[in-house]
Amino acid sequence: MARELPLPPKVGMVSLGCPKNLVDSERILTKLRADGYALSPDYAGADVVLVNTCGFLDSAKEESLEAIGEAIAENGRVIVTGCMGAEAEVIRSRFPQVLAVTGAHQYEQVVGAVHEAAPVPPSPFVDLVPERDLKLTPRHYSYLKISEGCNHRCSFCIIPALRGDLASRRPDAILREAEKLVAAGTRELLVISQDTSAYGLDLRHADYPLKGGGAVRAHLTDLARALGGLGAWVRLHYVYPYPHVDQLIPLMAEGLVLPYLDIPFQHAAPAVLRRMKRPANDAKVLDRIRAWRAICPDIALRSTFVVGFPGETEADFEYLLEWLDEAQLDRVGAFRFEPVAGAAANALPDPVPEPVKEERYARLMAKTAAISAAKLRAKVGRTLDVIIDRVDGDGASGRSKADAPEIDGEVHLRDAGHLAPGAIVPVRIEDADEHDLYGVPRA
Numbered sequence: 001m002a003r004e005l006p007l008p009p010k011v012g013m014v015s016l017g018c019p020k021n022l023v024d025s026e027r028i029l030t031k032l033r034a035d036g037y038a039l040s041p042d043y044a045g046a047d048v049v050l051v052n053t054c055g056f057l058d059s060a061k062e063e064s065l066e067a068i069g070e071a072i073a074e075n076g077r078v079i080v081t082g083c084m085g086a087e088a089e090v091i092r093s094r095f096p097q098v099l100a101v102t103g104a105h106q107y108e109q110v111v112g113a114v115h116e117a118a119p120v121p122p123s124p125f126v127d128l129v130p131e132r133d134l135k136l137t138p139r140h141y142s143y144l145k146i147s148e149g150c151n152h153r154c155s156f157c158i159i160p161a162l163r164g165d166l167a168s169r170r171p172d173a174i175l176r177e178a179e180k181l182v183a184a185g186t187r188e189l190l191v192i193s194q195d196t197s198a199y200g201l202d203l204r205h206a207d208y209p210l211k212g213g214g215a216v217r218a219h220l221t222d223l224a225r226a227l228g229g230l231g232a233w234v235r236l237h238y239v240y241p242y243p244h245v246d247q248l249i250p251l252m253a254e255g256l257v258l259p260y261l262d263i264p265f266q267h268a269a270p271a272v273l274r275r276m277k278r279p280a281n282d283a284k285v286l287d288r289i290r291a292w293r294a295i296c297p298d299i300a301l302r303s304t305f306v307v308g309f310p311g312e313t314e315a316d317f318e319y320l321l322e323w324l325d326e327a328q329l330d331r332v333g334a335f336r337f338e339p340v341a342g343a344a345a346n347a348l349p350d351p352v353p354e355p356v357k358e359e360r361y362a363r364l365m366a367k368t369a370a371i372s373a374a375k376l377r378a379k380v381g382r383t384l385d386v387i388i389d390r391v392d393g394d395g396a397s398g399r400s401k402a403d404a405p406e407i408d409g410e411v412h413l414r415d416a417g418h419l420a421p422g423a424i425v426p427v428r429i430e431d432a433d434e435h436d437l438y439g440v441p442r443a
């Protein structure tokens with residue numbers, strides 16, 4: 001049976017006043033959409049209604065109050081924002097049931113109020129960030145979402161149906177957010193989106209002026225270079241191997257971007273990839289991996305794979321295992337195929353029986369664990385930069401440039417009680433197992 005996902009909460013919007021207010025409304029809705037909300041065209045379907053008010057003239061104020069009254073009568077769950085937010089008492093005295101009142105351009109507050117009034121239920125099928133992290137991202141690393149939605153239509157995926165086509169954020173806005181994060185103590189920026197390589201396609205890769213002068217192009221290469229200039233580690237997730245991804249590798253070799261690529265390959269057998277309708281499904285990807293390693297020998301490649309996709313034969317699966325032998329990926333996550341309500345793949349013939357899925361999953365995990373163990377063993381004796389995540393008594397745990405938080409391995413340190421979370425220190429690696437490294441900070 002297909003797994004039913006919780007529906008995203010719906011937000012209704014009434015936008016009053018001048019074109020500037022309309023731009024604000026669009027910004028708020030773009031942010032809410034990026035956060036996983038759907039939009040409701042009417043009062044009845046909305047979980048919460050935003051009224052973006054105008055307070056320029058008395059007549060506009062009256063119109064705003066009428067709109068708030070109508071939204072309360074029709075829906076009941078109303079958040080007020082915009083120019084009339086400056087007169088919160090007037091609004092509250094007339095409509096005490098209003099959930100929140102925020103002022104003009106207070107995007108964070110209004111978005112925060114929506115999150116409080118109608119939280120998005122977490123879902124492992126659509127969330128880019130591990131659930132546990134939502135509340136507890138330590139200050140020293142931050143997720144930076146650069147776009148939302150996706151232009152592809154992979155047959156097992158419902159993201160495009162839920163979140164729509166690719167909608168990239170402006171590169172100048174991303175840079176501003178990243179600068180603020182770095183100023184507030186972030187030492188590692190984790191770039192996420194559904195399809196990071198496609199960034200800026202919908203913005204036609206245009207140039208956007210920067211406040212301090214100059215401009216930045218809405219293209220992943222340019223954005224990555226600009227982010228790399230901020231002095232924090234920059235880690236790229238959900239990168240599909242489109243041809244221009246090759247341009248990122250020199251940035252890694254230069255040290256501007258971490259030598260790390262998270263590429264969700266999902267499978268290797270051409271027939272399975274075709275049925276999955278995967279993007280950048282390039283038979284030459286192994287050659288490209290070799291070329292990347294020639295330019296940047298330390299590049300760490302992480303990927304995820306699905307086993308037991310409908311129609312996957314034993315030969316397809318063995319093809320995948322052989323491909324993994326060649327690709328020598330550093331980190332691999334795997335899933336057993338599970339139908340998700342609304343996904344096209346559910347209608348595909350030849351479902352793989354559960355015991356076969358289990359057996360293939362175990363074989364895949366054994367293969368990738370052996371590869372990972374050998375790769376980690378080769379690091380023993382080297383000195384690696386490690387970012388400290390936790391300090392516990394005399395020990396500490398952190399990650400090398402090859403490890404993303406939550407999904408990859410860790411580096412466990414002894415004699416490290418003096419370190420603070422967020423510190424980046426050279427560590428001599430003394431030991432390794434299948435997933436983790438062990439070492440001591442160098443004096």
Ligand code: SF4
Pocket residue numbers: 149150151152153154157158159160194195279
């Ligand atoms: S690339 Fe495919 S799997 Fe990824 S979000 Fe788009 S449709 Fe879904």
